[in-house]
Structures are given as C-alpha cells and as structure tokens.
Amino acid sequence: MSRNTAQWLAKPKLPPTHYADPAIYSDPALFDEEKAKIFRKVWWLACHESELPNPGDFRTYHHPGDAELVMVRGDDMKVRTFFNICPHRGNLLVYTPSGSVKNFVCIFHQWAFNVRGDCVDIPREKPGYQERVCKADLGLKEVRTEVGFGGFVWVNLDDNAPSLRSEIGAALDYMLPELEAEPLQTFWYYQARLKTNFKLIHDTNSEFYHDYLHVYNRITGMLKPDSGYFQRKYTPFPNGHASVGSMVVSYDSYKSTGRSELGWPHLPPQGWKLVDLFPCITINLRTSVLRIDTYIPIAPNDVILEFRALGLKSDTPEIRRQREKDAAVIWSPFGRNLHEDLLASSGQGIAMAKGSQPMYVLQAREEDATIHDEVGMRHYLAEWSRRMGRSSADPYATERVGARAA
Amino acid sequence: MTVNRTEVEELVYETCLKLDEKDWKGFLDLCDEKFNYRVSAYAPEIRNDMTWLDRDRAEVEEFIGMLPKHNTDPNPLTRHAQVWKVKMAGDRADVVSSLQVYRTALNGGATELFAVGKYYDTVALDGGRPRLLARHVKLDTRDLGWGTHLPL
Numbered sequence: 001m002s003r004n005t006a007q008w009l010a011k012p013k014l015p016p017t018h019y020a021d022p023a024i025y026s027d028p029a030l031f032d033e034e035k036a037k038i039f040r041k042v043w044w045l046a047c048h049e050s051e052l053p054n055p056g057d058f059r060t061y062h063h064p065g066d067a068e069l070v071m072v073r074g075d076d077m078k079v080r081t082f083f084n085i086c087p088h089r090g091n092l093l094v095y096t097p098s099g100s101v102k103n104f105v106c107i108f109h110q111w112a113f114n115v116r117g118d119c120v121d122i123p124r125e126k127p128g129y130q131e132r133v134c135k136a137d138l139g140l141k142e143v144r145t146e147v148g149f150g151g152f153v154w155v156n157l158d159d160n161a162p163s164l165r166s167e168i169g170a171a172l173d174y175m176l177p178e179l180e181a182e183p184l185q186t187f188w189y190y191q192a193r194l195k196t197n198f199k200l201i202h203d204t205n206s207e208f209y210h211d212y213l214h215v216y217n218r219i220t221g222m223l224k225p226d227s228g229y230f231q232r233k234y235t236p237f238p239n240g241h242a243s244v245g246s247m248v249v250s251y252d253s254y255k256s257t258g259r260s261e262l263g264w265p266h267l268p269p270q271g272w273k274l275v276d277l278f279p280c281i282t283i284n285l286r287t288s289v290l291r292i293d294t295y296i297p298i299a300p301n302d303v304i305l306e307f308r309a310l311g312l313k314s315d316t317p318e319i320r321r322q323r324e325k326d327a328a329v330i331w332s333p334f335g336r337n338l339h340e341d342l343l344a345s346s347g348q349g350i351a352m353a354k355g356s357q358p359m360y361v362l363q364a365r366e367e368d369a370t371i372h373d374e375v376g377m378r379h380y381l382a383e384w385s386r387r388m389g390r391s392s393a394d395p396y397a398t399e400r401v402g403a404r405a406a
Numbered sequence: 407m408t409v410n411r412t413e414v415e416e417l418v419y420e421t422c423l424k425l426d427e428k429d430w431k432g433f434l435d436l437c438d439e440k441f442n443y444r445v446s447a448y449a450p451e452i453r454n455d456m457t458w459l460d461r462d463r464a465e466v467e468e469f470i471g472m473l474p475k476h477n478t479d480p481n482p483l484t485r486h487a488q489v490w491k492v493k494m495a496g497d498r499a500d501v502v503s504s505l506q507v508y509r510t511a512l513n514g515g516a517t518e519l520f521a522v523g524k525y526y527d528t529v530a531l532d533g534g535r536p537r538l539l540a541r542h543v544k545l546d547t548r549d550l551g552w553g554t555h556l557p558l
Binding site for chain 2: 051059096097098186187188189190191192193194213215216254255321324325328332333334335336338339340342343344346
C-alpha cells in the first residue's frame with residue numbers, strides 16, 4: 001500500500017539505532033559540524049609511501065578539513081607533511097599532484113623552503129625586512145604524520161589527537177599479515193567526483209546486502225553454497241571501524257573474468273578480506289589486488305572518491321600486468337562492480353537531496369552479524385552520533401530541547 | 407585489392423557509429439579475429455600508466471554478452487573521432503585519432519563531455535577490407551564520474 005505524506009515521514013517502529021534521519025546526508029549545517037568534530041580530528045590516509053620513494057619526492061592532498069597539504073620525503077627519508085601554502089602571501093607552494101624537489105620554491109616571490117620545512121631563502125631579505133623578519137621564524141606549518149599499517153601515509157590536523165595506533169586499535173590486526181608481508185606499491189590512482197554524501201558511498205563497503213546490485217558477486221559468491229559467503233561476519237571495533245570476514249570467491253563462475261591464479265602473501269587462495277575505517281577509508285584485499293578507498297567530502301552532496309590499487313613492490317612486469325587485469329574486471333572505471341556501486345550511491349544522492357522530502361533510511365537487518373546484517377552501518381552511525389553529540393536517528397533533538405528551554 | 411587511406415579512416419568512423427548504436431555484433435564484425443582492446447590512462451599523481459581494460463576478442467565478446475545482466479548507466483554515449491595520422495606499411499596501418507566522448511541524459515537530453523583521449527588503432531589491410539586488429543584507447547580524462555561498462 002502506498003503512503004501519504006504523514007505516513008511517509010513517520011519514524012519507523014524500530015529502535016533508533018536501526019534507522020537514520022535523511023538530513024544527516026544533506027544538511028549543510030551538519031556537514032560543517034562534521035568538519036569540525038570529525039574531519040579535523042581523525043587520521044586520514046593521504047597516500048602510500050611508494051608514491052614518494054626518493055628524497056625530495058612529494059604528493060599533494062586535499063584534506064577533508066579544508067587544508068591543502070603536501071607530503072614530502074626528506075633527505076633523511078622521513079615523510080613529513082606541510083600545509084601547501086607559502087607563509088609569505090598565502091600562495092600554493094606546489095601546483096602539481098606529485099614531483100620531486102630539492103627545495104619548495106614559491107613561484108610568486110621565490111621564497112624557498114627545504115624538504116624539512118625550513119625557510120632557506122627570502123630574496124632581498126635584509127634590504128626589505130632588515131632585522132624585523134627572520135627566516136628562522138618563517139618555516140612551513142607541519143602536520144602530524146605517521147607511516148604505517150602497510151606503508152600508508154596518515155595525516156592528522158589535530159596536534160592533540162590520539163596516536164594513529166590508538167585510533168585504529170585492533171581493527172587492522174586481521175589484515176596486518178597481508179599488509180606487512182612485504183613492501184607494497186601503488187599502481188593505480190584515480191578519482192571520481194560524485195554528487196552524493198560520503199557516508200552513502202561508504203555504506204557500499206559497510207553492508208553487503210547490496211550484493212543484489214552486483215551480478216558478479218552473486219555469481220561468484222552468494223549463489224555458491226560452499227563459498228562461505230553467508231558465513232562472513234562483521235566484527236565491530238572501537239571508534240567506528242569494522243572488519244568483514246574472508247570467503248572463497250569462485251571467479252571461474254563468471255564468464256570473461258580473465259582472472260588468474262595469482263594470490264597474495266598470507267591470504268588464502270581466492271580469499272577476500274575487508275576493513276572499514278571510520279569515517280570513510282576502506283582497505284579491501286581481494287585475492288590478488290589491494291584496493292584502498294579514501295573519500296574526500298567537499299559538501300553534503302559532493303564528494304571526491306580516491307581509488308588506489310596496490311600490488312607488491314617485488315612484482316615482475318608479468319605479475320603486475322595480471323594484477324592490473326584482475327583489478328580491471330571489477331574495480332576500474334569500466335569495472336563490473338565499481339560502476340554499479342557509484343551509480344547506486346549517486347542515485348541516493350539525487351533522490352535524497354535536501355528538500356526532496358526523503359524517508360527515514362533503514363539499517364534494520366539483523367542476521368547474527370553475518371554478511372547481510374546491517375550491523376556495519378549501525379556501528380558506523382553509533383560512532384558518528386558519539387562524535388557529533390547527536391543521534392543519527394534524530395539529529396535535531398538537541399536544538400528542540402534548547403528551544404523548549406528558551 | 408588494395409585498401410586505401412579513405413577506407414582506413416572510414417573504418418575508424420564506422421567503429422564509432424556501431425559503438426554509439428550499441429551494435430556490438432556490428433562492431434565486432436569490423437574487428438579481426440585477433441582483435442585486442444585496451445584502455446589506459448596516465449596518472450600524474452603516481453607517475454604511472456594505468457591499464458583499465460585489456461581484453462582479447464573472446465574476452466570482449468564475453469564481456470559484451472554479460473552486459474544485460476549488469477546495472478549499467480542507461481544514458482547513451484556518443485563518440486567523436488578525428489583521424490590525425492595514418493601510416494600504412496605492408497599489410498598493416500597504424501592510425502592515430504583524437505577522441506571525444508559525450509554523454510547525453512535520457513531525461514531532458516542535456517549533453518556533457520564524458521572523456522577525451524586518443525585512439526591508437528592497428529588496422530589489418532590484407533584480405534581486401536580493413537579490419538581493426540587492435541585498439542588502444544589512451545584517455546586524458548581520468549575522473550569518469552560513476553564510470554561506464556561500455557567500450558569507448
């Protein structure tokens with residue numbers, strides 16, 4: 001039976017943990033609050049160390065907390081991160097997403113900074129500034145940086161945030177043997193900018209009930225009783241992270257996969273492990289390829305998705321070609337699954353845009369934390385609610401209480 | 407019978423028409439039995455070439471055959487190629503064409519640019535008619551939004 005407006009907008013008769021107010025996906029004020037309370041507080045995966053292998057190599061990163069950053073490997077091989085801004089007049093220091101420098105030299109007035117962030121040259125310093133301004137006081141702004149969990153470069157804008165290890169806790173322990181078996185290397189990096197909310201696209205990694213979207217996953221897993229598909233379990237960890245248990249993927253069941261027998265050190269043959277990190281990082285090891293999703297929220301309905309594929313640094317050209325081919329089957333912009341995930345998430349962004357009168361979003365499936373249980377989304381939104389000081393099912397309750405008190 | 411440059415150019419344009427029409431059989435009829443299809447892009451972020459598709463003819467046929475079972479963007483693509491170079495030598499021709507791909511929304515009909523790049527085609531000239539032996543689509547565009555399942 002179809003519903004009238006009142007019925008459509010009524011809260012579901014479920015515990016508030018089992019549905020979300022759609023405003024959390026579209027309200028600009030809540031998005032600004034997410035920036036302050038989440039994006040500027042957590043550790044973000046900014047790149048992989050293989051993207052800056054030599055002293056002077058750099059990568060840029062648009063931080064979700066609205067900061068332009070540059071990660072650079074120092075002459076001491078340490079990776080440091082700085083605001084990508086010249087402290088003189090606020091110009092970008094580097095304009096390209098990667099490169100190699102001895103010093104960063106601002107194009108505007110040729111101020112120069114070494115790869116440790118020290119200001120090393122100010123043209124005509126003494127005639128202009130005399131003793132009033134000193135190079136030693138004009139270094140770059142450094143950002144907390146840690147390299148770990150498989151050689152990834154993590155950054156945090158909050159000087160007082162807990163350590164990376166403390167924030168991740170044991171969530172990645174399940175994948176550490178695979179992540180740290182040997183040095184990794186990024187072989188794909190690309191972006192996709194979508195008109196949707198970052199939490200909606202992250203959901204596609206937090207719940208697998210949506211495998212009904214993917215014929216590939218149905219054929220190679222869901223419809224295979226021996227695959228262990230329905231036995232995969234979510235394991236929630238503190239701080240909103242979760243892992244998804246492995247299974248045996250039957251790649252041969254899908255025509256034109258072109259997949260090989262190639263695997264990954266320590267991962268069982270045809271295995272698949274996945275870890276979601278709050279607020280929008282996914283580490284996804286599927287048999288022969290490690291895929292990393294990192295999302296950069298720009299606005300409530302605007303997100304830049306970053307996709308990386310990694311292999312082993314020791315790969316021969318033949319093995320690397322096969323890893324690329326394996327990745328391409330489902331994960332390239334032409335891949336079987338990724339296109340479907342992005343279509344669905346974009347559809348949610350369109351249908352639930354602000355002012356569209358969307359209904360409450362359900363995450364109510366309970367199946368003993370197995371693969372079609374929506375516990376991953378519930379766990380995620382519980383952490384979101386904790387950090388925001390708002391219930392994801394009723395985000396404006398605080399204002400209502402305040403209004404009544406006034 | 408000798409294949410001339412005009413026939414080679416028309417082959418490139420004909421492949422675009424067949425792909426635009428989603429006439430997969432018609433497209434494959436223009437391809438050699440040893441056809442290979444590849445899509446790649448260079449990522450300045452990691453200073454590396456990325457191969458996003460690499461398929462032989464059998465894999466392309468199976469890939470196309472599975473399309474109806476997938477959820478694919480229904481908005482049609484239009485390919486515009488302009489042949490720049492044709493180098494004919496013996497029974498082969500190497501052809502370079504610029505490529506623009508547009509996407510037109512079924513709802514409302516607005517057209518937007520989807521991708522730009524180049525076709526690097528190898529054309530077989532023997533047998534009396536030109537056939538596409540290999541197509542390498544080198545994309546300049548890397549952000550393809552929600553992407554596509556369709557060959558460009």
